[in-house]
Amino acid sequence: MIEVYAPASIGNFTVGFDSLGAALAPIDGSLLGDVVTICEAPRDEFICSGEYAHKLPSDANENLAYQCLVHFRTHVAPNMPAVKLELKKNLPIGSGLGSSACSVVAAFAALDKFAQTNLSQVELIELMADFEGLVSGGRHYDNITPCYLGGLQLTGDLIPNKSIALPVDENWYYVAAFPGFSLNTAKARSVLPKELSMHAGVEFAQRLSAFSSLLLTSRFDEALCIMQDNIAEPHRAPLINGFDQAKLSLPELGAEVVSISGAGPTLFSVCKTLEAAEQCAQWLEENYINEQGFCHICKLDNDGTRQLNVL
Numbered sequence: 001m002i003e004v005y006a007p008a009s010i011g012n013f014t015v016g017f018d019s020l021g022a023a024l025a026p027i028d029g030s031l032l033g034d035v036v037t038i039c040e041a042p043r044d045e046f047i048c049s050g051e052y053a054h055k056l057p058s059d060a061n062e063n064l065a066y067q068c069l070v071h072f073r074t075h076v077a078p079n080m081p082a083v084k085l086e087l088k089k090n091l092p093i094g095s096g097l098g099s100s101a102c103s104v105v106a107a108f109a110a111l112d113k114f115a116q117t118n119l120s121q122v123e124l125i126e127l128m129a130d131f132e133g134l135v136s137g138g139r140h141y142d143n144i145t146p147c148y149l150g151g152l153q154l155t156g157d158l159i160p161n162k163s164i165a166l167p168v169d170e171n172w173y174y175v176a177a178f179p180g181f182s183l184n185t186a187k188a189r190s191v192l193p194k195e196l197s198m199h200a201g202v203e204f205a206q207r208l209s210a211f212s213s214l215l216l217t218s219r220f221d222e223a224l225c226i227m228q229d230n231i232a233e234p235h236r237a238p239l240i241n242g243f244d245q246a247k248l249s250l251p252e253l254g255a256e257v258v259s260i261s262g263a264g265p266t267l268f269s270v271c272k273t274l275e276a277a278e279q280c281a282q283w284l285e286e287n288y289i290n291e292q293g294f295c296h297i298c299k300l301d302n303d304g305t306r307q308l309n310v311l
């Protein structure tokens with residue numbers, strides 16, 4: 001049996017709409033992401049289990065992980081033996097934590113290992129992005145590549161091999177709070193402007209290139225100072241109850257940055273000390289999340305998608 005874990009991720013890492021994403025590892029050692037297991041079976045079988053399985057369509061044909069299996073068998077490995085593929089759906093749907101990317105990345109990585117097809121990094125990322133694009137209302141890589149490769153990834157079609165890893169300050173903590181309600185990514189994309197002004201385009205390019213250059217030259221505090229999302233956040237904040245209040249309150253508790261993770265409604269903040277992260281987490285637990293929500297203090301997950309065991 002092959003068991004593959006894929007971590008949650010923050011898309012649109014403030015300055016990089018559709019272009020910058022980070023994989024998350026809770027500091028308490030828990031796993032925050034989907035798991036796919038594959039073993040040989042008399043005929044193809046699909047099981048969806050886990051905390052959020054009941055939030056997905058009951059028809060396997062509508063589940064991305066099963067669609068990945070069908071595609072892989074038809075187009076990549078027609079001679080692969082029949083399998084039982086199980087998706088443990090541990091991430092909430094429409095969360096802003098890259099939930100659909102997580103299932104797709106775990107499924108394709110597990111299938112590639114099981115069938116020993118040894119697809120290249122670019123081939124796998126292309127396949128994964130095709131499937132992520134099916135449900136999110138736009139093809140983008142900023143959940144796919146951090147989820148697959150780990151760390152903070154600058155990512156897109158213009159980037160060699162689709163992705164370049166950027167360094168971050170090892171002292172940074174990331175507080176991720178899922179408020180407990182869903183926001184559909186396609187809906188959150190539909191509220192964005194279709195065009196940017198010349199000024200906004202130039203500013204976006206300057207901010208993303210300056211941020212990347214500052215990280216690559218270890219000027220981390222200066223990078224933090226320009227971490228701001230002027231592209232998506234102003235349009236999406238009104239869709240997220242409590243976001244504006246959190247944006248005002250968390251800096252007083254030591255948050256350096258407060259923004260929306262991916263398409264939302266998960267909020268994330270960056271803190272320079274564990275003490276500040278803990279204070280922000282406590283405020284978020286008391287004021288931002290409901291009974292279905294959760295909050296994690298995280299570091300970056302530098303391992304990305306990985307095999308948990310081979311039996």
Ligand SMILES: Nc1ncnc2c1ncn2[C@@H]1O[C@H](COP(=O)(O)OP(=O)(O)OP(=O)(O)O)[C@@H](O)[C@H]1O
Binds near residue numbers: 065
């Ligand atoms: N295995 C799966 N995981 C997640 N979503 C799935 C899966 N299979 C099918 N879907 C469908 O894909 C859609 C995913 O919605 P959406 O893109 O808003 O979620 P998301 O991936 O959690 O968002 P985000 O990337 O912001 O975290 C839903 O309609 C859901 O039913």
Ligand SMILES: N[C@@H](CCO)C(=O)O
Binds near residue numbers: 018019
């Ligand atoms: N970059 C994507 C991330 C969500 O999947 C968006 O903001 O729509």
